[in-house]
Amino acid sequence: MGFDGVLGNYRSKDGGEALERTLTNRLREVMMQADLEEVTCKMLRLQLEKEMKMDLSDYRGFLDQQMLRILGQMERPSQIFDYLYLVNENRDI
Numbered sequence: 001m002g003f004d005g006v007l008g009n010y011r012s013k014d015g016g017e018a019l020e021r022t023l024t025n026r027l028r029e030v031m032m033q034a035d036l037e038e039v040t041c042k043m044l045r046l047q048l049e050k051e052m053k054m055d056l057s058d059y060r061g062f063l064d065q066q067m068l069r070i071l072g073q074m075e076r077p078s079q080i081f082d083y084l085y086l087v088n089e090n091r092d093i
Helices: 008-014 017-033 041-052 057-074
Strands: 078-081 084-086
Touching (some): 017 041, 041 057
Antiparallel strands (some): 078 084
16 A cells, blocks of 8 residues: 555645644654664654555655654753753643
8 A cells, every 4th residue: 555545635635734744643653662872764764654554755854854853852851950941942741
């Protein structure tokens, strides 16, 4: 099954927004299970392609951006002072 069989209806309904949300959520799951010290962006994309059973080459740029955003959200806040922490502004709380 390719894009048309699994997720083809996402693009036609809302211009790809549902597909991008699905990709982002699935990518987050893949990243949570991966050793982020050893894995590459390509390895994450290939794992996502395997799980979703579709070619994601056209979404490479989007996935790279999402990987950086998700990685930033996974970072712990940095303590500046005993009472002050620096938090990534894109972090989902």
